[in-house]
Amino acid sequence: MSRNRDIAESESLEIVGDTKQKTSNKDVEQKGAKQEPECKTDLADQTYYLPRRYIIQVFLACASVGMTGLLDETMIAVALPLIASDLNTGSQISAVATAYFITSTACQMLYGRISDIWSRKSVLLSLLFILFIGNLASSLAQTFTQILVFRAIVGIGGGGIGTVGQIIVSDVVSLRQRGKYQGILGSSVALANGVGPIIGGALAGTSSDGWRWIFRLELPLAVLSAAAVIFFMPLKPVEGSILNKLAKVDWIGAALALLGTTTLVLGITWGGSEYPWSSGHVIGTLVAGGVSSILFILWEWKGAALPLMPLHIYKNRVVIGGIATHTLNGFLTVVQVFYLPTFYQTVYGYSAVKSGAMILPIVLVQTAISTLSGIIITLTGRYRELILSGWAIWTIGLGLITTFNANTSLAKQIGYSLIVGLGVGQTFQPSLVAIQGAVERREMAVITSVRMFVRNLGGTIGLAIAGTVVNVMFRSHLKSLNLPADVYEAIIDNPVVARESVDAATLGQIIEGYRRGFRVVFIIWVAVSGLALILAALLMVNYSLHRDDDAELKEKAKKLLEEKKAKKKGHDDEQKGANGGL
Template identity: 30%
Template sequence: MPEETTPLLRDDDSVAKNGRSVTTYTEVVEDGNERNDVEQIEPAEDDSKSMAKLAPTVIPMTIGIFLAAMDQTIVVSSYASIGNEFNQLQNTSWIATGYMLTVTSFQPLYGKLSDIFGRKACLLSAYAIFACGCLCCGLARDMNELIVARALAGIGGGGMSTVVSIIMSDIVPLRQRGTWQGIINIVFATGSATGAPLGGILADSIGWRWAFLAQVPVTLIAILSVSIALNVPKTETGQDDFYAKLKRIDFGGAVTLVLSIFFLLVALDRGGNVSWSDPLTVACLGGFVFFSIFFATVEMKLASEPFAPKRIIINRSLIASYLCNFFGVMSSMCLIYQISLYFQAVRKMSASEAGMGLVPAILGGVVGSLMGGLVMQATGKYYWLTVGEYVGMVSGTLLVTLMTGVLVHSFAGIVVGLVFMSIGNGGGITTTLIALIANAGPEDQAIATAVSYLFRSLGAVFGISVGSTLVQDTLRGLLRKRLAGQDIDIDQIVRRVRESLNYIDELEPNIRSIVRTSYDEALPAAFWFAVVTAGAALVSSWFIAEKALTRK
């Protein structure tokens, strides 16, 4: 039985077989040596690319998309409850960043793995690893075990969206790609909208652990669905030896990327919670610089088949889209993560109420994505659409910031701002993906798509970590300043209120008021950071290269 894969480089040699276009490729490694000729079955003409014929391939993957989306918002709306139970609220950002650490590192690797081992095998493996990670999260006995389990889940999570996106790029015509992405995003938004309130409801009732345990049976359903129903085009690779395939994996690049991001996250966390002059903070910053340079060296010089090759990373027609992904997701993740804390610490909302407050933002994201896809399908263009979307994102983020106390406290204003921000970001992610695929060409679309997920995940890591660092650093300073002269143990209060929001209710009324006011004034530091990074995404969008979108 031939094995399914997408080759790296394409020759311009096409013939027709059984009414379908078959293209012959020569697969090469970075040093230019040919491996073997590969034939890939191109998608047929428009009549066979109808939604009815594409649906049997797409539908089996939607359960995994739903699950990946639900997982993200379940954690956002329940992390305060987790921090309260473990008395480590100041470390709850690591629940998300531990997950994003491995997601970031493995997403680009899945692009290469799917070329070597096949799309379906990689997708099923991702589901299995994710299920194991969720099970371990639900059984975690302390914060450290939970963070490690989230990192394990992230290894699987890195492939759940990336491989699906690559399969979509394989089979869907470029001009219809945005519309199909919008449809997929409806499923994603449904998962996100389900996860946000569900996480809060579970945290307020039977416990946050069920937010993770409940995902295990759903993942098993996803595995069954893909195993039975997903059929993707298969091609001959001429290389069946498993160990030969294993040798082609860029383990050096993966390890150095994980280490560089890990040291950066530890430095940000340590700097925000302890001191930026602390020896461990300085050492971790040094480790980040060292392994970042090492990673670049491995990818540019040493790896025979790098998962982030030079021709994909340093490419003028692609880098603008990558930067839009990086800064846009950084801004949105920072804002969403910290606005949940604002709802609970300042507005005294429960976890479930905070989760419900995020639902309009989730719906805005899917509206933006679907609208962007339909406009691209109708016009075949994406440049001014992308610029307009990021203008909307900047406007929405600025409105949220102003409505959280900078000008006035307004819940309605925050919701409107979140919707505008999400419409802009959701649409921007879709249109920049199409810009990447159009400029990369079919021979590099799998790797380019995977690298775009790398930049998105890096943006999420930076957004969550830097936002949390800014808030914690500012909060610590405000509390020490305002509690000075009080007949209390200042150090204990500063430590406890950053460990658990429940502790605030145990304080004397005057001290409680000081703490909530300090949270109110500390959080805008993260919100303004989100405004700046949204602006950087807008500037990056100006440099995207427009290219005609074909209907084939």
């Protein structure tokens, strides 16, 4: 109990660093571009370099919260065909995943600034509450419209959990040491990506509506995560009235970001699937999204007092490279998580559990390499070589996956996935360290939030494109088989039922049609990964990860904590004396 009181009391320590940080550029390839803060509104500095024993508990809490959010996202992936069958949604089921990513992406840029204004802990608890309510409602959904709306609500909460967790890491650990700790945190992300589909498949397969248990499982996880945040995150509070904090939020920018992201993604999702690309629905939403995005940029440039996305950060080439490659990273990662299990179910006839388990080779290697990459960055202070190596290996692995056919052996399926995991593990966390090292400390939360925004945007667009490609090609192929209308509609609604409703020869043709659609998606993966490799080679140079005031902040934190403990001990001794030594 005494230790918990020490932690709670240490929250009030004032460890405020100079917001205009200088960086040492000794032994690096390129000097960082000088950033001129353009923000007109003061923010409380939440930098709080904790002693190692406290860092561990903060990281465990961050890992718990991150796992809760990612499990929510990945468990549902393998259950989509079963939800489609139970609710009779047909090929529209991909909209359930898209709804989550639309809201999580559209709200993403808010999370960084709001956590600057309200404090990390209060924002994180609010997001967990939204996640809880959305999952509770999702578990009770009876129609396609209901599950769509409720998953969109979950996206608002789930989308910000990982972002705020990464921001907290930036608050409590110095930039150079951050690589090691974020590598460990990245391992928990990879683990959730791996076990999520397995757990989701196991729960969904228990009965026709077993998928509801996926959402029910999230309820206690959200409660436990909230408890971890409350008791094990000794973070600094932010002073100020509610009205003052509300006045600082860039509401116009938030509205434009929501409108632009939502309409753009809807247009891409509808095009070629729900409506022809030339239809008014698609053109109208794409135009609205484009106009809203332009207005958002203009507002952030000239109108916002405290921008959600300060444009001056894009003067730095590493920021540009990091944002571009994170967009492509999101495209690839999200589509892999959602569509590889579906590919294994439809083409190879694997169960939901086995198809989810087939993601494990990627995840296990990614987990180990992510941790190792973080340690290497801490030891060497370099990230460029890791990023380039990662994208090169990832591209090779995806190229091998394009060779998958109905006769590909299990050994090759696993082996090629291991290569993909080796590449993925070297790209995500090193890129985060790179862009954080390229901006001022006051912009740390913003750049982390923008990074997650573009990653989610890439994932949302990836899901839309992959779904469109597979659906269009699969429908076209099925029509050429001249199947009875009722069989055709049943297979469109749930391709897995083809194994029970047609003869072996027809089944082979149906599977081949699905495989062709997926092969196009796989080829798109290779092109996207290759583009990311080129961009990283051109833009991701090594910047110094040393901050001149790191040692000062650590020492100040240590001394203030010791003084606080000594003061508390003296107070306890006085109380003990007053009570007669009892």
